[in-house]
Amino acid sequence: MAKSPFLESIRLILRTKHYSIQTEKSYLVWIKRFILFNNKRHPKDMGEQEVSLFLTHLAVERRVTSSTQNLALCAIVFMYKHAFNRELTLLDDTVRAKPPKRVPTVLSKEEATLIIDKMKSPYDLMFRLLFGSGMRKAELLRLRIKDIDFAAHSIYVFRGKGRKDRITVLPRSVVDDVKHQIEKVKQVHDKDLADGEGKTSLPSGLARKYPYAITDFKWQYLFPASVRCKHPTDGYYCRHHLHWTALSKVLRAAVREVGIMKHVTAHTFRHSFATQLLLNGVDIRTVQELLGHSDLKTTQIYTHVIGQHSSGVNSPVD
Known part of the structure; x- marks a missing residue:
């Protein structure tokens, strides 16, 4: 299967900045999902509106955890900042997954x-x-x-x-x-x-x-x-x-x-x-x-x- 030139360019940026292999894999997965969610439109032609809709979809329809939604957001923010030199500002109507208030399990x-x-x-x-x-x-x-x-x-x-x-x-x-x-x-x-x-x-x-x-x-x-x-x-x-x-x-x-x-x-x-x-x-x-x-x-x-x-x-x- 042919590799996406755009995703490979993001991979190169991640490696140039010495991100871990695990972070590289996670970021590329979420960037790809963002592109597929928007019918394979190129990210340079999209912006805050599409990002907000994607994050809302994750929270409302996919019911992901707050940490998963934040990981997706970090990947997309990284892409726009380092590939397009753009700073994203989330729209006010973006639905954010609520982090649960958990007390950690401990052992004696x-x-x-x-x-x-x-x-x-x-x-x-x-x-x-x-x-x-x-x-x-x-x-x-x-x-x-x-x-x-x-x-x-x-x-x-x-x-x-x-x-x-x-x-x-x-x-x-x-x-x-x-x-x-x-x-x-x-x-x-x-x-x-x-x-x-x-x-x-x-x-x-x-x-x-x-x-x-x-x-x-x-x-x-x-x-x-x-x-x-x-x-x-x-x-x-x-x-x-x-x-x-x-x-x-x-x-x-x-x-x-x-x-x-x-x-x-x-x-x-x-x-x-x-x-x-x-x-x-x-x-x-x-x-x-x-x-x-x-x-x-x-x-x-x-x-x-x-x-x-x-x-x-x-x-x-x-």
Whole structure:
């Protein structure tokens, strides 16, 4: 099937600006849906009216969530801003999907430990890091050897959500396990080098700036994939990190085995990290910094989770 020259031009812009592959895929899907919704008219011939009708269609007829509608809007805004140098202003009658007011699901320390203990290496270590450092799943998967600072008991998170860097805590209880994981990565890397390979996956701009880094051990992923694959943009064969679906599969099996009736995802461990810190008396601004939240209001949602426990309120039945 022939590729759309216009969509390929958007792909090139996304890659030039170093957006992630996942963001690239999502943006292109929503731009294509926007074009198809408007009977394949070229976006340069459309504007606010067509965008507002599309977003209203998503909210009213498709009944998408607010996050899905916002993703579609971000994709379309990106297209007009960078492909046509136009800033969009939504019309007042645009129907916006209402975000639900949800309280995050959290695990107690005992529940988290029960789940993790049912996992095999390296997944048990990966979830201990999620629970012990508050990283997002994608941030954990993108960790490289160089990002671990044993002396300062810190983890450097580069280009996290919002393309922001931050430092979070390396749990002392996992230090030996992390060192053992690094030794296993070294064995894999040495074998790859002996096979004439040994390349890791790097963003295109970084690979050009630091060509030596592709085979440098410190740039290898802490949790590498079991097989080598083709780099999605540069075409060379490399060892990427583990795929996120592997974590989800292992987690589902562990939760099922333990018998916990909560809806548990990898992100639940991040929520649990925050609530445990607050329950232990850690200042909320410190928690905000460790989580990488720009707005304190985002962190304050966890005070609602622990509020009933920290204020000493008892049920009338009790």
